[in-house]
Amino acid sequence: xxxxxxxxxxxxxxxxxxxxxxxxAVEPLAPPGVAAIRAADGNVVVxxxxxxxxxxxxxxxxxxxxxxxxxGRPCASLVGLLNAIRxxxxxxxxxxxxxxxxxx
Amino acid sequence: MIPVSVLxxxxxxGKTTLxxxxxxxxxxxxxxxxxxxxxxxxxxxxxxxxxxESFVQLANGCLCCNVRSxxxxxxxDLAARRRRGEVPMFERVVIETSGLADPAPxxxxxxxxxxxxxHYVIGGVVTxxxxxxxxxxxxxxxxxxxxxALADCILLTKTDLPQAQPARVASAVRRIHxxxxxxxxxxxxxxxxxxxxxxxxxxxxxxxxxxxxxxYRLLEEGGAHDHTxxxxxxxxxxxxxxxxxxxSLFLSAxxxxxxxxxxxxxxxxxxxxDPERPAVIHxxxxxxxxxxxxxxxxxxxxxxxxxxxxxxLRPAWIRELLDLLDEEVADExxxxxxxxxxxxxxx
Numbered sequence: 055x056x057x058x059x060x061x062x063x064x065x066x067x068x069x070x071x072x073x074x075x076x077x078x079a080v081e082p083l084a085p086p087g088v089a090a091i092r093a094a095d096g097n098v099v100v101x102x103x104x105x106x107x108x109x110x111x112x113x114x115x116x117x118x119x120x121x122x123x124x125x126g127r128p129c130a131s132l133v134g135l136l137n138a139i140r141x142x143x144x145x146x147x148x149x150x151x152x153x154x155x156x157x158x
Numbered sequence: 159m160i161p162v163s164v165l166x167x168x169x170x171x172g173k174t175t176l177x178x179x180x181x182x183x184x185x186x187x188x189x190x191x192x193x194x195x196x197x198x199x200x201x202x203x204x205x206x207x208x209x210x211e212s213f214v215q216l217a218n219g220c221l222c223c224n225v226r227s228x229x230x231x232x233x234x235d236l237a238a239r240r241r242r243g244e245v246p247m248f249e250r251v252v253i254e255t256s257g258l259a260d261p262a263p264x265x266x267x268x269x270x271x272x273x274x275x276x277h278y279v280i281g282g283v284v285t286x287x288x289x290x291x292x293x294x295x296x297x298x299x300x301x302x303x304x305x306x307a308l309a310d311c312i313l314l315t316k317t318d319l320p321q322a323q324p325a326r327v328a329s330a331v332r333r334i335h336x337x338x339x340x341x342x343x344x345x346x347x348x349x350x351x352x353x354x355x356x357x358x359x360x361x362x363x364x365x366x367x368x369x370x371x372x373x374y375r376l377l378e379e380g381g382a383h384d385h386t387x388x389x390x391x392x393x394x395x396x397x398x399x400x401x402x403x404x405x406s407l408f409l410s411a412x413x414x415x416x417x418x419x420x421x422x423x424x425x426x427x428x429x430x431x432d433p434e435r436p437a438v439i440h441x442x443x444x445x446x447x448x449x450x451x452x453x454x455x456x457x458x459x460x461x462x463x464x465x466x467x468x469x470x471l472r473p474a475w476i477r478e479l480l481d482l483l484d485e486e487v488a489d490e491x492x493x494x495x496x497x498x499x500x501x502x503x504x505x
Contacts, residue, residue, distance in 0.1 A: 066482060069475045073415060112486070132482055133411045140415070148417025149444035150410075152270065 056085070056104075064089045067102070070136065074145045090118075091139065100142045102135065117142045161281030162233070162251045163354055164264055168295045168302040169257030171286040172315035172346070177254055179346025186350050190236055190248040192229070194256045229253070229264060230271050237277040250281065250354070258301050261308045262421070265442045284353055285309035287331055289322040289342075296330045300469075303389050306334045307421040307467040308442065311353060313343045334389045335467060389421075390471040394480060396462040399428030401487040405437060405449065408480050413444035416468060420444075425464030426456075439464075 060082070067089055068080040077094035083101060091100040103114040105128060114126035115138040129135040140147050167173045177193075180186050239245045255261060261283055268280045285305045287296070292314075295302045306312060312331055317324045328340060341348065400408075405427060412420055424440035427449075437449040466476055 062478075062482075066475070066478050069472060069478070070415070073472050073475050131407060132479075132486055133407050133414070136411060136415055146417075148414050148420070150413065152413075152445045153448055 060088045060104075063102075067091070067139070070139075074140065074143070076143055076145060078143075088113075091143070093143075100139055102139070113138075115139060115142060159279040160237070160249065160251060160277055161354070162253060162268055162278045163281040164253050164255060164261055164283045165286070166255040166259060166261050166283060166305045166309075167257065167286030167313075167315075168288075168292075168299060168305065171257065171288045171292065171295075172313075172343075173254050173257070173286050176286060176313065176315070176343065176346040176348070177252065180252075180348075180350055180353070183350050186250075188247060188249040190240075190245070190251045192232055192236075192251060192253045194254065194259065230267055230274055233278060234273050251278065260301055260304050262304065262442050265308065266445045269442070269445055269447050281354060282310040283308050284311045284313060286313045286315050286343075287327060288316040289314050289324040289327050290316050290319055292327040293323060293330050296327075296334070303334055304421055306331055306338075307389060309335060309338050311355075312338050312340045313348070313353075314340060315343055317342050318344045334391065336391055336393075337465060388469045390466075390468060390473065392466040392468075392471050392473040392476050394425070394462070394464040394466075394477055396428070396480075398462075399430045399433050400462060400480065400484045401430045401491065402432075402437075404480070404484040404487045405429070405439065407483045407487070409439065409441065409446055411479055411483070412466070412476070413441075413446075416471060418443060419470055420466060420468040422468070423464065423466045425462070426452075427462045427464065428460060436460075436462075 064080045064082060071078050071080065071091070078099075079092045081090045081092055081098075082088075083090050083103070086103045086106070087101060088104055089102045090098045091102075093099045098118045101116045101118055103116070103126070105111050105114050109128070111128035111130045111134075113129040113132075113135045115129060115135060116126045117124040127138050129138050137147070165173055165177060177191065181189065181191065233251065236245065236248075236251070240247060253264065255264065265280060265283070268274060268278060285308070287302070287306065292302075296306070312335065314324055314328060314331070316322055324342065331338075331340060341352070409423075412423065420443060422440075422442055423446075425438070427437045427439060429435070429437055432451075434454060435451050436455055437451055439446065439449050441447075464480075
């Protein structure tokens with residue numbers, strides 16, 4: 055079940071790269087890893103893991119510099135995960151959401 | 159609150175003709191008009207018969223580029239003069255944009271400026287597109303596509319001219335904004351009541367579900383998206399409600415990942431925590447008013463319906479985003495519930 059969920063996340067991340075116009079590939083990782091994002095030059099730049107149970111966040115994103123992954127960045131939700139990956143890949147994001155007051 | 163309607167449309171699409179005809183209608187007596195013209199010599203003022211007191215001409219550049227300094231000050235000043243009795247007690251404002259204006263910054267100002275919001279509410283966006291050159295304009299000019307995408311009511315003009323190609327232009331318009339009401343109007347002959355019934359928040363016109371359904375089916379069967387100048391219209395239909403927390407995460411992710419490519423989003427959303435009271439959401443680019451909670455579903459159709467319009471959006475990505483976020487929120491809620499139960503048992 056986790057494998058299917060991980061495959062679904064990888065497919066979503068691959069589609070996200072297309073949305074961001076980033077050339078790269080999303081590959082599976084052994085648990086607790088979920089996905090590695092490989093840049094167009096063949097180097098892995100980001101590793102995504104599921105956070106261990108009991109922690110107040112769901113995902114860990116690690117930038118890979120050379121052979122050693124950098125310390126993980128915890129993300130509480132998929133939104134945070136996407137933000138972290140975007141930052142790691144240097145993708146220009148959109149504007150932060152702005153909520154205007156409702157009708158009075 | 160005074161409704162503000164935005165009348166937009168590309169250069170030469172018939173905005174001024176329409177406005178001139180409308181202002182001769184008795185129902186438009188109590189209407190203030192703000193006209194934005196590019197160029198130093200204002201002509202529209204002479205073409206539109208209305209009272210000088212409630213007519214404001216903004217001629218120093220494009221309204222969407224000067225929206226903060228000009229439009230906001232103008233609207234606030236108009237409201238103050240109305241209160242002091244210096245102008246007639248107008249009950250509606252119509253802003254005619256320049257032909258090259260992007261309506262989005264105007265809508266942002268109407269949604270977010272505190273002083274403007276004290277007096278005004280968005281009444282709707284009416285977009286004119288001419289049946290002669292409209293198709294070509296939509297192919298070539300991004301501004302015109304944005305004007306269509308942000309419309310609450312689209313008027314096909316100049317259909318009486320021999321060169322008119324109304325079917326072709328209507329088809330191009332439909333590809334950008336499938337569910338928006340589209341009307342034909344000849345020399346501005348349309349009643350204000352018909353025109354201004356358009357509400358910026360409306361998702362599916364009440365009593366006209368078939369139009370919306372047709373649009374959605376087209377999207378689903380045709381690979382879920384259409385293109386005109388790279389514009390995609392994405393429809394999401396869900397039989398099951400989403401969690402309230404999902405909604406804010408979804409809007410945040412759309413704004414953060416789609417950026418300026420997302421022109422408009424609107425929807426009626428069933429909420430798990432209060433399924434009898436759907437939330438109405440609508441946004442322009444990354445600006446969203448707080449969701450409005452309806453007292454009940456407006457029709458027998460209780461499905462969540464969301465429409466996103468933008469440049470090169472990815473329909474499958476948007477749908478999967480909503481599904482994944484809702485599953486994540488449901489999972490989190492279940493986890494917290496178990497933790498609470500465990501805590502209660504432990505105590």
